[in-house]
Structures are given as structure tokens and as C-alpha cells.
Amino acid sequence: MSEITKTASPVASRPLLKTLTPWIGFLILLLALPNIFSSNVGLYTMNLMGIFIIFALSYNMLLGQGGMLSFGHAVYFGLGGFMSVHFMNYIEDGDFTFPMYLIPIFGGLIGLVFGIIIGSFSTRRAGTVFAMISLGVGELMAASSLIFVAFFGGEEGVSGDRTTGPELMGINFGQDIHIYYLIAGWVFVTVALMYLFSRTPAGRMANAVRDNAERAEFVGYSQRKVRFVSFCASGFFAGIAGGLFALNFEIVTEENLNALTSGTVLLMAYIGGVGFFIGPIVGAVVFTLLQSILSNYTDIWQLYVGILFVLTVMYVPQGLTGIIVMHTAAWRMRRIGLLVLPYLRAGIPALAMLTGIATFLETIHHMRSSVEGETAMSLMGVDFDSHGIVTWIVILALVVVGGYLTRSQLPQLRDAWEMANKPPAKAEGAGS
């Protein structure tokens, strides 16, 4: 399942520079991004992305690396957020002095504490029992958050002010760009830490317990303890993500620890691909993009996300990263060029079909939600009449013709795929 475990070459034998290259690239990317997308929307989206990257990675420590399906991971995220926002307020009131940029530490600590408490009884079993306990704990916390108003602030949540702390070289985090670099720094550090965790014996044993708990026990490891360690670490990082959320939005509400957020993180991790370390990163980026860009164009973006999610679970359980990784064999053999034309031949009609389906959904939605008698609508800059016969003919044509052409192109795509992945004659049987 995990590509990380398969390519377990001893780290020490690889040249240091080669190991560090992706990390240096990551750092440069983080530093360069705000110069490319410098608009407010861009910064907002990237901040959210950074927070979700940490959150989704911490979730994948459970699901992908530890085999624990959690339906209540938002608990640690939300608690981290609430704790951080309270500490922000303490700093504002002058109760104690602490640099604002380290606030997420408190979020992480409360995540860790609750990870220890809840993990002590929930990690005894994986599978459905664990999933159910996590669901129960999640619902319990979400319901409690509306009862204990002193800590959770009831319906309106708790808000704070991130600019009141001691200044760091004249920066008080008043601007979005400052908070971007703060989040980027935390993302870099936590991603590195989580990667290193997956390389420690504890991380490795988590994989072993996921794959076969019984054998891991025979080797001498308590499956419960191994899960417990992963669970606590995961809670810690989720808490940090929550703390960053509090710093970024300066408000934390009950919504941040309810089932919806727990579902969102599962969605992100799974769409990205739980079998790979970078899967949740891809998932968080894609999901945030979908959320912030798609929601500008359409009201029913959640419907599309739902469809995407169900299709991913059904047909590509390896996630988006899995699709990319599938091509590495062809890439290594320098045969990726063979796939370009077949992809184009199948992709263009498929795109036409998808456009048709999306237009169909949008038109129906427009007919139901618009004011009575208003039939003019516009989609991606094209204006048309939602009740016009031409519209429906175009939709039908796109779906039927696109679908038919896609179908007719599949055999040649399959042939090309086999050609590209056929092991070379002298190769030692290297498959995908």
C-alpha cells in the first residue's frame, strides 16, 4: 500500500545532497509563492492551504501510516485552536509575555494531552471499533462545546487579536503577508518533523501494525502502544494546525471541532492519497483550491467535491498522488512520450462530456434557484438561456458525443499504457 515502505533504502547510503534536494526545493517554493500570487485572495488561499496541509498530514499519521480510520480528528484541531486563542487573549491582557509566533505550541500541547487521554482507551483496536470511538468522542466534544461556554464561547466562538504580542523585528503580524511567512515556517518545520517521524522506529512499526498487527506482536511490539504513540503525535500536530488557524483567522468557533471538519480532513487526505507521504499535501492543496476557486463560480461546488470523493474511493483508492506515481515506471524508462497522444485523444472528449454534465447540473440548479421568469444565465463567460432548446441540445450533444468518443478511445489508451509500461527486454522484471 505504501510506496514509502517499499523504497526503504538505507538513508545513510544516499548522498546527503540528494536527500536534501526536495526539502530545499520545498523551502524555495514556500518563499517564492507569495511573490507569484501576491493578491489578497492568493494569500488567503495559501494560508488556508498551509493550515490544511499540516492538519491533513497529521490525519494521515493515523489513516495512512497507522491504519486507524478516525471520524473525530477535528477534536484536536479545534481544541488546539481554542487553546491558542485563549493564550492570545492572555497575552493581550498582559497576563504573561510570550512571542505570538510560538502560540501554536500551546495548541499542539493541548492536542497532545487530549491525544494521550483519548488514545489511552481508543487505540486498543483499529478498524471499526476505533472508528466508532473516534466518532463518539468527536460528537461528544462537538456537543460539549456548546455547553461549556466559558471555554468554547458558545455559538459565537472565541476571538482574539494576533497583533498584540511583543514585536519580532518590527513585525506584529498585522498584515496577511506576515502571517503567510509565519504559517510557511510552521508548515516547513512540521512537515519535516512528520516526515522524520515516519522514518523513526515508531513510525515504521506503525506501518507494520497497520499491515499485520498479529505479526508485529510476534516480533515483540505491543500493537496498542505503537498505535498510541502515533495517535499522540497526530494529536499534537493537529493541535498545531488548529493554533495556526486561530492565529490566521483570529476566531475559533464550534464549527472547527465538529463532524464537518473531521469529514473534511478525511476527504482531503483520501483524495490526495493516503498511501503516500505527500498525498495529504496534494489533497489539501487541491481541496483548498476547489473550495476557494470553485465556490466563486458555482453554488453547488460541494456537490462536485462529493462526486469527486465517491469516484476517488471507488476507482482510484490510491488518490491523486497514486495516479502520478503510476506513471513513474514509464517516466524512468523514458516512454512517457508514448502516452501523451493517447491521453489527449481520450482526454478531450472526456473533458467535453464533463463540461456537458457540469452544464446540465448548473442549468438545473439555475432553473430552481433563480427568480421566477429569469432564464438568462452565464457560465464561464458564455451567456445563454436556461430554458432555451438550443441549450439542451448542446448539453445532450456534449454528453452523448463526448461519452461515446471517450469510450471509443479507451482501447487504444489501454494499448499505449501497456506499451509504455512493458518491461524492457533485458530488465529484471520491473513492473509498476
Place this chain on the structure above:
Amino acid sequence: MLELIFFSLLNGIVTGLLLFMLASGLTLIFSMMGVLNFAHASFYMLGAYFAYTISIYLGFWIGLIVAPILVGLLGAVVERYGLRYVHRWGHVAELIFTFGLAFLIEEVVQFIWGKDTKAYHEPEILQFPLFTFFGQNFPAYKAFMLLISIGIFIMLLLILTRSRVGLIIQAAIHKPNMTAMLGHNVPLVFMGVFGVGCALAGLAGVIAGPALGTFPGMAFVLGSIVFVIVVVGGLGSLTGAFVASLLIGLLQTFAIALDYSVNDLLQLFNISFDADSAFRDLWTLSLPQIAPILPYLLLILILIFRPTGLFGNRET
């Protein structure tokens, strides 16, 4: 006080039996396939919405019969083409699939019917108070719900214990491989049970829609409670599901009806508290407030101390 207990008891039983209609299907599906169907409550919601649409054109009674059948067919299709396909990726993928399905169904319902609560009402023939007790009315529709639920329970019990199909289902629950060896078409049994389970959920939706409201969040409200029942009752135990349903139904109604708080308890011992302390919410905590938490508390306690559930004989 007596009146309070009487009505809470009645309401608790109505809620409990309604929950049982959902839980019975879910527990059968769960014990057969080992998959806790997250989308089960979504089929309940679909039942209510289908019945609403049908009731506009053909009236309530046609909806009562047709909507559950439609939902059952849809459930069978989901099992045949969705769940069975995902099965190859393992249990976790199946669980996630049903979770995604629940999400998707909610979105689709919002897409088709909109976000607002639908005006789905009980038929006029049932809009009268059945009896008045201590000045409080008991609506006839609730009695109707009670009647339907009990009828379904007896029918289910008879089918499962007295008929040949029921015996095969029971065998498939406990030893699916052995049942297949004996020549029974276990996948077909699975599909049938899934369909019937969804139909029952749909029926629950049809009769609960007018009473509890027909809105896109209705699946979410009831969904996790039904899991609690299945887990608390025990894997594959219909009796367990029945007892747990009544338990949860009564627990919730009584917790809402009895307005006691920690403060009352403290006053019994003449302890007062500081109104500004950080724990003030804890001292003023009252039973109606914690009513929504109680099922989950029960769930966690059961999973820790008795993972097989109350009446189950094997672990999940």
C-alpha cells in the same frame, strides 16, 4: 410528575421504535458485511423526501408504500454497483465509501429539493388528538407511528425466525463462507438485505418526516445516533438493537423532560459555588443540556468495557 413520566415514556417508546426501524436494517447489514453503513440515515432522509414529492401528487398513503420501495431499490443498486465494487479495496475503503455516499446524498438532496424545510405533513385523517391525559394531548399520528413500528418489528421477527429466507439470512450473518459452500447465493442475500434494510430506513423516513421535519440535515441528526444503537446493542443482535433503541429513545426523552442540574444536587448538600469561576458551566449543567451527549457517552463506555455490545457475542 405522573403526567410527565407518562408522556415521556410514550414519547420515548415512539422515538425508540422509530430508531429501531433504522437500526434493524443497519445491524443486519453491519453483521453481514462488517461494514457500518454511514449512508444508512441518508436513505432514511431519501425516504422522507421521496414521500414528500409523491404526497404532493398522489397523497400520503401512496407515498407510504411507494417511497420505501424506491429507496430499497436504490439501496440494492448501491450495494450491487458501489459497495461490492469497493469491497476489493478492503474494509476501510468500504467505510469511507459509505461516508462519502452520505455526504453525496446530502448534497444531491440539497440540489434537487433545496435547503429549506419541506412542508411535508401528516394526512388530515390523522390530525386529531387521540386522547387527553392530565390536560395534555397525545396526537393520533404518534400512535400511528407506534403502530407501524411495532408492526414492522413483529414482521421482521417472524421473517427472520420462522421463514426459510430468514434462516438463510441468519446463517449468512454468522458464517457467510459456509453458507455459500452450501449453495446459497450469498451476494444475492447481501444485496437483498441491504435493499430491505434501506427500505426500512426509507419507511422510517416516510413516517418521521412529518413529525421531525423534512430538511437536508435530518440524516445527520439521526445518523450517528443509529450507529450508537448498533454498537451498543451488539453486532448482529436484533434483540440488542431493539433494547438499545428503546434505551436511547427513553434516555433522550427523559433527559429532556427532567430538568435537574448539578446545581440542584449541590444544593442538596448545601454547597454553593462562585458564579464567576471558570467551572461555572459545570455547576449549572442540567440534564436537558447534556441530553445530546448521553448516547455518545454510552457508546464510548460500552466500547471500552464491553466491546461486544450488550447482546453481541463477537467483537466488531
